[in-house]
Every structure is written in structure tokens, then in C-alpha cells.
Amino acid sequence: MDKKDIIAKIDNLHIDIKTQAGIIQAVRGVSLDFEAHKTIGLIGESGSGKSMMARTLLGLLPAGGAITSGHIYYNNTPIETYTQRQWRNLRGKEIAMIFQDPMHALNPLMTIGKQLSEAIVISQKVSWKLAKIQALDLLKKVGLEATPERYHSYPHQYSGGMRQRIAIAMALSCKPKLLICDEPTTALDVSTQAQIIELIIKLQKEYGMAILFISHDLSLVSQMADEIAIVYAGRIVEHATTKEIFLQPKHPYTWALLSAIVHFQPKNEVLYTIEGSPPLLINPPKGDLFSYRSEYALDIDFQENPPFFEVSPTHRVASWLQDPRAPSVTMPKLLQKQIQILRSQQEGNFHE
Amino acid sequence: MNNTIPLLSVQNVSLSFKQSRHHQVHALKNISFSIKQGEIFGLVGESGSGKSTMGRAIARLVTPQTGSIKLETRELLCKMTSKERLDSSRDIQMIFQDPMSALNPKWTVMQMLLEPLHIHQGKLPKQEKEDTVFTMMQQVGLDPAFANRYVHEFSGGQRQRISIARALMNRPKLLICDESIAALDLSIQAQIVNLLKSLREQFNLSMIFISHDLSMVHYISDRIGVIYKGDLLEIADADTIYYHPQHDYTKSLLHAIPKITLV
Numbered sequence: 001m002d003k004k005d006i007i008a009k010i011d012n013l014h015i016d017i018k019t020q021a022g023i024i025q026a027v028r029g030v031s032l033d034f035e036a037h038k039t040i041g042l043i044g045e046s047g048s049g050k051s052m053m054a055r056t057l058l059g060l061l062p063a064g065g066a067i068t069s070g071h072i073y074y075n076n077t078p079i080e081t082y083t084q085r086q087w088r089n090l091r092g093k094e095i096a097m098i099f100q101d102p103m104h105a106l107n108p109l110m111t112i113g114k115q116l117s118e119a120i121v122i123s124q125k126v127s128w129k130l131a132k133i134q135a136l137d138l139l140k141k142v143g144l145e146a147t148p149e150r151y152h153s154y155p156h157q158y159s160g161g162m163r164q165r166i167a168i169a170m171a172l173s174c175k176p177k178l179l180i181c182d183e184p185t186t187a188l189d190v191s192t193q194a195q196i197i198e199l200i201i202k203l204q205k206e207y208g209m210a211i212l213f214i215s216h217d218l219s220l221v222s223q224m225a226d227e228i229a230i231v232y233a234g235r236i237v238e239h240a241t242t243k244e245i246f247l248q249p250k251h252p253y254t255w256a257l258l259s260a261i262v263h264f265q266p267k268n269e270v271l272y273t274i275e276g277s278p279p280l281l282i283n284p285p286k287g288d289l290f291s292y293r294s295e296y297a298l299d300i301d302f303q304e305n306p307p308f309f310e311v312s313p314t315h316r317v318a319s320w321l322q323d324p325r326a327p328s329v330t331m332p333k334l335l336q337k338q339i340q341i342l343r344s345q346q347e348g349n350f351h352e
Numbered sequence: 353m354n355n356t357i358p359l360l361s362v363q364n365v366s367l368s369f370k371q372s373r374h375h376q377v378h379a380l381k382n383i384s385f386s387i388k389q390g391e392i393f394g395l396v397g398e399s400g401s402g403k404s405t406m407g408r409a410i411a412r413l414v415t416p417q418t419g420s421i422k423l424e425t426r427e428l429l430c431k432m433t434s435k436e437r438l439d440s441s442r443d444i445q446m447i448f449q450d451p452m453s454a455l456n457p458k459w460t461v462m463q464m465l466l467e468p469l470h471i472h473q474g475k476l477p478k479q480e481k482e483d484t485v486f487t488m489m490q491q492v493g494l495d496p497a498f499a500n501r502y503v504h505e506f507s508g509g510q511r512q513r514i515s516i517a518r519a520l521m522n523r524p525k526l527l528i529c530d531e532s533i534a535a536l537d538l539s540i541q542a543q544i545v546n547l548l549k550s551l552r553e554q555f556n557l558s559m560i561f562i563s564h565d566l567s568m569v570h571y572i573s574d575r576i577g578v579i580y581k582g583d584l585l586e587i588a589d590a591d592t593i594y595y596h597p598q599h600d601y602t603k604s605l606l607h608a609i610p611k612i613t614l615v
Contacts (some may be wrong), residue, residue, distance in 0.1 A: 189399045
């Protein structure tokens with residue numbers, strides 16, 4: 001492969017949010033590269049800072065939030081110091097976002113067609129007439145009927161899945177280079193979810209944008225992501241290709257997440273759960289924060305933050321277990337079995 | 353002979369909502385099924401399929417036009433005296449998707465958990481009532497020291513534990529869980545499901561578990577019913593539905609579950 005087509009880059013980003021209770025260190029040193037045609041899945045529990053990272057990419061930090069160190073590059077220019085006007089040129093046109101709840105993302109008092117066309121008129125500076133043609137075209141692309149009735153109806157007249165399709169159409173109206181999907185299917189039911197995922201994959205092939213896909217569902221992300229980054233307490237703990245995450249997971253937290261996939265659980269046994277809850281990020285203690293919930297914790301985990309260890313060129317892990325001096329540990333039995341099943345399934349596919 | 357009477361039997365229940373003078377939505381069409389003592393019955397279907405309406409009809413939050421719903425031998429779909437209504441509401445309890453809107457934000461946990469006791473066991477001395485609350489909090493995995501806190505001070509999983517505790521205060525016979533874990537994180541979902549399973553054993557509780565997540569429903573239920581547009585398409589053992597589905601719609605639901613796909 002020749003030179004990578006890197007669209008955006010997050011480099012050692014730290015975000016603090018001031019609240020009444022104290023300063024929350026929401027993001028604590030995250031680096032990610034976004035490449036055209038590639039999807040990165042961001043996985044983490046609620047409160048792990050994954051949505052905060054996404055919002056920062058759009059300059060949508062909450063009140064009291066600030067970048068304390070690190071940079072965001074877009075086309076090799078740092079964007080975190082942009083003025084509002086510069087942000088406006090970037091937001092929506094170059095970087096677009098799909099939110100969890102489409103009902104909150106759409107204006108209930110405006111027709112679908114008007115909302116879609118408005119985005120096109122403002123960003124591409126075309127006439128309303130032309131925008132309408134483009135908008136109808138977009139509706140067809142996301143799998144809705146492109147009829148005048150559809151164009152002139154309001155968000156409440158659509159079902160949840162259709163609304164999410166409209167939100168996607170809106171995000172795509174300016175042909176963004178980077179699309180951020182913040183749990184786009186969490187509010188939808190399973191069959192609609194499958195359709196929306198299929199649609200996003202299809203549109204990525206057509207437009208070739210980079211996608212950041214945020215979710216807490218590992219099996220869902222496996223369907224579309226090229227790489228997966230596992231986030232815990234504001235840091236990336238493991239980052240690798242989808243295959244490596246599922247077949248050679250290294251971090252105890254990744255093990256825990258993988259073990260929690262219900263599909264592989266024996267029916268008459270107690271479901272696997274991760275004990276405890278994620279730490280508060282106001283004055284977090286030293287060291288690897290997952291060690292407080294992990295049975296694999298070493299002494300050094302409580303004193304010093306682990307650096308990234310490279311397992312392969314595409315696989316990095318922040319865990320002291322990868323240090324040559326660390327004792328060797330094996331992953332839980334159930335997970336080993338699960339990986340074996342996945343391996344054999346894969347070989348089966350390979351032979352076909 | 354008592355064993356042969358099902359705990360709940362639903363027979364030919366139909367329900368339609370009037371949309372306008374000429375338009376009706378048939379939410380439930382001639383549905384029949386029964387639940388044994390101590391059984392967990394899963395109801396799956398997509399949104400708008402009528403699965404929640406079924407649960408609400410059993411809890412008598414909506415009234416079906418025809419059919420009969422019997423709890424043991426007691427008919428629920430007829431005119432009841434207020435005493436009978438009180439009894440049936442004690443025996444059937446429901447927990448919902450969003451605990452934040454199901455719980456009272458202005459009450460402490462203690463107040464909320466005491467209320468069911470005031471209604472059904474009003475004569476109990478105060479001290480005894482409070483003791484019951486503390487034991488119940490322990491049983492659902494909440495620290496009794498939190499009894500004087502308010503809902504907003506708890507996390508999502510803990511809130512759902514509070515609403516489970518409130519539903520179980522008067523030892524109901526049937527618990528209806530309407531998408532009770534859909535709004536929670538994956539690992540918290542597992543905690544709540546484990547809790548429900550262990551409570552079933554402790555209280556010999558029967559449950560109706562309503563969800564669109566077939567893999568979770570398969571894990572928790574003994575039998576599963578699949579609802580589509582108000583029709584009950586298929587009822588079978590959880591394993592039969594999950595591994596050998598008969599109906600095309602069940603197959604498509606199973607197909608939609610996100611599976612790990614490695615390219």
C-alpha cells in the first residue's frame with residue numbers, strides 16, 4: 001500500500017471539564033488517525049469519554065470544557081484554535097455527525113425537505129430549486145421514497161428508523177470527508193439497526209469517507225470497522241484491527257468486554273459481568289485505572305500509567321502485562337473457547 | 353391438581369386503538385398463551401408489534417375489548433370491586449425501560465419503597481416496614497445506607513435496581529419487565545439479568561420479559577413468544593426458537609442480531 005490518505009488526526013489529546021464538583025479529566029491522552037475509506041470503531045462504557053472525543057472533533061465541547069494539551073489536525077492544519085467562523089466552514093461540510101436520537105437532531109417544526117435543502121443551500125451556495133433536486137436524490141440514496149409527499153412531511157410522521165435515515169441523508173448532503181456516528185442505532189430495534197448499518201456501509205463505499213463509529217456493542221462494530229479502539233476512563237487501552245481485537249486480545253479490559261458478549265454464554269450459567277463501575281475522573285488515582293476492577297492487576301499498575309506496547313504494527317496495548325518483565329497470564333477459559341469458535345468459523349469461511 | 357392450573361392464562365385477547373372515526377389499529381389479534389408458576393416467558397418483536405401492549409393489558413393498564421386473562425383462577429378482565437382490583441395489582445407488578453421517569457425524583461428511596469407497603473400492608477408497624485425495605489434493598493444489591501438518597505444520585509443500573517425493589521415489595525406473583533434493560537450499558541445489562549434470574553429463585557417469581565434483543569431473551573427465558581403486528585406467530589422453548597425457528601419472521605429477527613463478523 002502506498003501513502004496513507006490521512007484526513008484527520010488526533011494527537012495526544014487531553015480534555016478537562018470544569019464542574020462544580022471539580023475538574024473532570026474526560027479525555028487523558030488519546031491519539032487516533034482517520035484514513036479515507038476506513039472505519040474506526042470506538043468502544044467503551046458510558047462515561048468513558050468516547051462521545052467527548054467525537055464532540056471535540058466538531059468543536060462542540062460542553063461549557064467549562066477545554067483542551068489542555070494535544071492537537072487535532074484536519075488536512076494537516078491544527079483546528080483546535082479555530083474561530084467560530086472557521087469552525088462553521090468545517091462543521092457539517094467536511095466533518096459531519098449522526099447522533100443517537102434522530103428526533104432531537106431534527107427540527108420538529110420544519111418539513112424534512114426544507115431541512116435537507118437548507119443544509120445544501122447554505123453549504124453549497126446553490127438555489128433552492130437545485131437544492132430540492134439534490135435533496136430528493138439524497139432521500140432516494142438512503143432508501144426512502146423520493147416523492148413530494150415525503151419531501152413535505154414532518155419528522156413526527158416518520159418512524160424511528162426512517163428518521164435516522166433522514167439524519168444520515170442530512171449528514172451526507174455536503175459529502176463530508178469524515179463522518180462521526182455516535183451510537184446511531186442504540187435507539188432503534190434490531191431489524192432496523194441491521195438496515196441502518198447496511199446503509200452506512202453502502203454509502204461509505206460510494207463516498208469514500210472516513211468513519212468514526214462509537215458504540216458499546218462489540219459485535220455490532222465488528223460488522224463494519226476496520227480498526228477498533230477500546231476506551232477506558234478517557235484513554236485508549238487497546239487499539240488494533242478488528243481481527244486482532246477478536247482473535248488476539250491483550251488487555252484485561254478487552255478480555256472482559258469480549259467475555260460479556262451474550263451470544264457465547266452458556267444458558268444455565270450466570271452471565272459474565274465486570275465487577276465495580278468505571279472510576280470518577282475527578283482527580284483520578286495514579287496508574288492503570290482498570291486495575292482497580294481487574295483480577296490481573298500487577299503492583300506497578302497502581303503506581304504508573306502503562307505506555308503503549310506494540311504487539312504488531314497495527315496493534316498497540318496499554319497494559320503492563322505486555323512488559324517483558326511481567327509474569328505471563330492467560331485469558332479466561334470461556335474467552336479462549338470463544339476465540340476458538342471464531343477461528344474455526346473463519347477457517348470455514350476461508351474454505352468456501 | 354393445583355399444579356396443572358397455569359399462573360397466568362391469556363385467551364383470545366384482542367385489542368384495538370381507535371385512531372379516528374374510520375381508522376382502527378389492531379394492536380393485539382386473538383392472542384392466547386399461558387405461563388406456569390416460576391416460569392420466565394419472553395416476548396419479542398420489533399417496535400410497534402404489540403409486545404408492550406400485551407404486557408400493559410396483563411397489568412390492566414389498557415383494557416382489551418375481547419378475550420380473557422386469568423391469574424390462577426381469578427378473571428382480570430371483568431368488573432372488579434376495589435378490593436379485588438387492589439389484590440390483582442399486588443400480584444402483578446411491572447418495571448419499565450426508563451427508571452428515571454418511573455421513579456419519583458422528589459422522594460427518597462425509603463419513601464418510594466415504603467409506599468407499596470402503606471397501600472397493601474398498612475397495618476404493619478413502622479419499624480417493621482422499614483426493616484422490610486432494608487432487607488429488600490440488600491436483596492436487589494443496593495447498600496441499605498443509601499435509603500435516604502434521591503434518584504438522581506444513583507447510576508442507571510442502580511436506578512433500575514430501585515424500581516425492581518419497589519415492584520417486589522409486596523411479593524407479587526408475576527413481574528412484567530417491559531424493555532427493562534434496553535437503556536443500560538452492556539455490562540450493566542448482564543448485572544440486571546443476573547439479578548432477575550436470582551430473584552426468580554428466591555421469590556419463586558414468574559416473569560414476562562419483553563424485549564427486542566433476542567439473544568438476551570434467549571438467555572433469560574424458558575419459553576419465548578414472537579409477536580408481529582399484533583399476531584402471536586410462534587411460541588416455543590427458548591432453545592427451539594433460537595436454534596430451530598419455524599416462522600420466517602423469527603428467522604429474520606434472528607438474522608438481524610449483530611454477529612461477530614471478521615473479514
